[in-house]
Amino acid sequence: MSQLLSFRRENDLVTEIADLSEQNFYACYQCGKCSAACPAAFAMDIPPHQLIRLLQLGQGEKAMQSDAPWSCVGCLTCTTYCPKGVDPARIMETVRTLHLRRLEGPFRYTQLDGERLAALPQSALVAAMRKVTW
Amino acid sequence: MTTETKQFGYYPGCELRTRAKALDCSAQKVCRDLGITLAELKEWTCCGGLVPQVKDNYMGFLAPARIFLEARAQGLDSLVTLCAFCFNTLRRASFFLARHPQVRARLATFLDVEGLPEIKVLHLLEVLRDHIGFDRLRQAVRKPLDGLRVGPYYGCLLLRPAQEIMLDNAEEPTLMESFLKALGCEVVDFSRKTDCCGSYHIVTNGEIAGRCAEQILDSAGESNVDLLVASCPVCQFNLDWKQSQANHTNIPVVYVTQLLALALGEPVDTLGFSHRAASMLPAA
Numbered sequence: 001m002s003q004l005l006s007f008r009r010e011n012d013l014v015t016e017i018a019d020l021s022e023q024n025f026y027a028c029y030q031c032g033k034c035s036a037a038c039p040a041a042f043a044m045d046i047p048p049h050q051l052i053r054l055l056q057l058g059q060g061e062k063a064m065q066s067d068a069p070w071s072c073v074g075c076l077t078c079t080t081y082c083p084k085g086v087d088p089a090r091i092m093e094t095v096r097t098l099h100l101r102r103l104e105g106p107f108r109y110t111q112l113d114g115e116r117l118a119a120l121p122q123s124a125l126v127a128a129m130r131k132v133t134w
Numbered sequence: 135m136t137t138e139t140k141q142f143g144y145y146p147g148c149e150l151r152t153r154a155k156a157l158d159c160s161a162q163k164v165c166r167d168l169g170i171t172l173a174e175l176k177e178w179t180c181c182g183g184l185v186p187q188v189k190d191n192y193m194g195f196l197a198p199a200r201i202f203l204e205a206r207a208q209g210l211d212s213l214v215t216l217c218a219f220c221f222n223t224l225r226r227a228s229f230f231l232a233r234h235p236q237v238r239a240r241l242a243t244f245l246d247v248e249g250l251p252e253i254k255v256l257h258l259l260e261v262l263r264d265h266i267g268f269d270r271l272r273q274a275v276r277k278p279l280d281g282l283r284v285g286p287y288y289g290c291l292l293l294r295p296a297q298e299i300m301l302d303n304a305e306e307p308t309l310m311e312s313f314l315k316a317l318g319c320e321v322v323d324f325s326r327k328t329d330c331c332g333s334y335h336i337v338t339n340g341e342i343a344g345r346c347a348e349q350i351l352d353s354a355g356e357s358n359v360d361l362l363v364a365s366c367p368v369c370q371f372n373l374d375w376k377q378s379q380a381n382h383t384n385i386p387v388v389y390v391t392q393l394l395a396l397a398l399g400e401p402v403d404t405l406g407f408s409h410r411a412a413s414m415l416p417a418a
Contacts (some may be wrong), residue, residue: 003215039330040342047217071342074187075330076185076294083330093187107338120337121371122148123219126183127135130194 156406
């Protein structure tokens with residue numbers, strides 16, 4: 001009978017992601033425009049609209065396990081295209097930020113290749129340090 | 135050509151003094167030619183490279199706040215930028231701080247100042263559009279770039295998020311097109327002109343950055359452009375980086391101000407064009 005119960009399960013993690021991103025996940029009606037527009041979706045385990053679906057279903061930990069937020073570069077194409085005014089890029093950044101605050105994530109800045117970094121534009125370095133490394 | 139001089143604060147940012155000197159130097163020439171006075175901030179620091187998009191992270195607004203304070207200390211109420219990173223970061227910070235008095239107060243307390251000023255953050259293209267006008271710009275052109283097929287590449291940071299940046303329509307922008315037409319260029323539309331170049335993924339994820347750049351270049355290549363024009367040192371870097379790899383397009387990426395300076399009659403060899411870019415330009 002559990003199928004007859006609401007599957008919307010709020011919990012602390014999902015509430016925290018909603019609060020910090022200031023986004024209403026339930027506004028999303030899963031049209032998938034964000035995922036169609038995303039230039040990095042090809043590299044994600046699940047595309048942006050599916051990450052939002054997990055949050056709608058209360059699956060905060062599953063959303064946290066996705067690698068999608070690390071592929072998101074915050075270009076805001078999804079944000080521009082969303083017909084419901086949802087800002088998926090803020091949700092991506094929130095998930096990433098929660099990881100970084102736990103001192104975890106795939107990009108440890110001390111482990112980046114220093115020689116290669118020297119050849120890169122410094123604004124890209126500053127942005128990467130801010131957004132994805134810990 | 136102008137009878138009045140317009141003064142603005144000028145925030146160059148790190149790239150313009152290192153990798154993107156051509157952007158800085160051509161912009162200064164252009165402003166001199168058009169009677170726009172740029173008063174450079176005496177003590178500028180890094181813009182912070184993008185603003186935070188999480189509610190409780192104010193760290194990323196500190197650098198812009200310091201820059202705004204410095205502008206006020208010099209009696210400036212506006213800052214002109216060129217680098218799309220600096221423009222986006224400072225413009226969004228200015229927008230955010232104007233609407234969040236509590237955050238403003240918190241930053242002011244941290245910085246030990248009375249309050250934060252409201253500084254108008256502008257892009258030079260916007261100054262040309264709104265304070266000079268493209269009709270007057272056309273009249274100032276001494277060497278029209280006739281026949282040069284130019285693809286206007288906006289990328290993300292000049293346009294998005296549209297409700298905060300408010301420079302142009304985020305999906306169908308026309309600013310660069312109008313600008314390039316005033317210079318006499320043949321504007322070539324291409325489908326990926328507002329796509330992301332991969333941005334800082336060049337640091338952490340070359341696969342994504344490469345794919346982003348590749349799609350933009352393929353789209354520009356299919357439209358048969360002579361040049362791509364941009365206003366972002368990172369976009370230029372990423373597109374050039376992709377093209378430095380084997381078997382790819384060979385489309386020079388130049389800055390908006392380089393083409394403008396050329397059209398205003400500045401000598402081509404003073405504008406920092408690459409050999410490849412210079413070879414595409416109309417003969418002097």
